[in-house]
Amino acid sequence: MPKSKRLTELATPFASVVVELEQETSFVKELRGNALAQFNSYGLPAKKEEDWKYTSLWGFSQQQFSHQAIPHTVSQAQTEQLALLKQAYRVVIVDGVFSNELSQIDNLPTGLTVSSLAEGLASVQSHLGGQINIEKAGFNALNTMLMNDGVVITVAKGINIEQPIELLVINSGATENLATHLRNVIVLEENSQVTVIEHYVGLSDIQYLTNVVTEVVLAKSAELTHYKLQQESENAFHIATLAASQAAHSQWKTNSISLGAKLARNDVHTQLLGEQAHVVMDGLYLLNNKQHSDFHTRIDHAVPNTTSEELFKGVIDDKGHGVFNGKVIVHKDAQKTDSNQQNHNLLLSRNCEIDSKPELEIYADDVKCAHGSTVGQMNEDHLFFLRTRGLDEVSARNLLTYAFAVEVLERIPAGDIRKALSAVVEQRLPQGGQ
Helix, strand or coil: CCCHHHHHHHHCCCHHHHCCCCCCCCCCCCCCCCCCHHHHCCCCCCCCCCHCCCCCCCHHHHHCCCCCCCCCCCHHHHHHHCCCCCCCCCEEECCEEEEEEEECCCCCCCEEEEEHHHHHHHHHCCCCCCCCCCCCCCHHHHHHCCCEEEEEEECCCCEECCEEEEEEEEECCCCCCCCEEEEEEHHHHHHCEEEEEEEEECCCCCCCEEEEEEEEEEECCCCEEEEEEECCCCCEEEEEEEEEECCCCCCCEEEEEECCEEEEEEEEEEECCCCCCCCEEEEEEEEECCCCEEEEEEECCCCCCCCEEEEEEECCCCCCCCEEEEEEEEECCCCCCEEEEEEEECCCCCEEEEEEEEEEEEECCCCCCEEEEEEEEHHHHHHHHHHCCCCHHHHHHHHHHHHHHHHHHHCCCCCCHHHHHHHHHHHCCCCCCC
């Protein structure tokens, strides 16, 4: 029996939950049915599969999850305190359910629509599922067959939305072992602009699963600035796919910061389908205790004259385990591609681990591509220099650790967002002790 099959049987029988869901439309029925067939065929991924080589789901497979949330007591005051930004349109999801009462999406400007998945599904039906692949072992099929809520954001042609949109996803802690399956869809029409922040927060140390897929569709000359901040419980499982398709002259700048969760897996993928399309794909992961964070990125340069920049950094302490697998594919005839990918890691203990695997696949001959990876420990000469200037050892180590991580934050163009994210990161950074 294949190992992925065995994991499926040991895990919560997710497939049985599908029949309990309300089948909204024939389109959703077909989508769920196809995903269910794929999940039953392939199950959960095993370590023998290359994309999951360094990430074991054995612990995940032993858990029994609930799909029915107990009513929560999250208040408006709590959401205000948890939100990253005070000046933003705010969409709030609590325990997997869109909350209109806690959200602040009244008086939206003309050309911007923000709604729950159920309310906005008709407007994005042609895009739903178009950016992801469910035909292999993984969580995309699981999310598709069980997606219960999420957010739909659309920006009309020629509209520039100046105020950012913060999607605040809260696990209240009211339901232990709660599994939520969210699907977000962001569609920008031609020449439109918007900034979106995905923010995931756990209010207790209980165990739960957040399984989210965010699909992004950028039309010609559209510009999306996207941030993701993951602050889940350190006993949680956070599984996420962020996938985009980009038309000509579109720009997508995304920055993912992973701080929480016992097991975090982030798949970030874009397809550059039109000439002069550009993507900036950055990330930062801070790990301690026995945390495991896995970033898998993929950039497909499908046509000529496209560009990409990628910078991921990791700070790993205690028995933390980080994984970075970045793949850039330059397809046949995608001439004049310009791509640069970098992954750098700072190890703060003898027991932590990093698996770094940057990859290039090039099938064109007139390109400019580079990639690199570094792994190192605290520079003792730099530490000595700071100690001679009056800093104690803990302060010196903390300063050097922050200096290492701050490069990812400095690439954030918006000053208020950069300041807010920097404050969160600085508070979370390990002290760099031996």
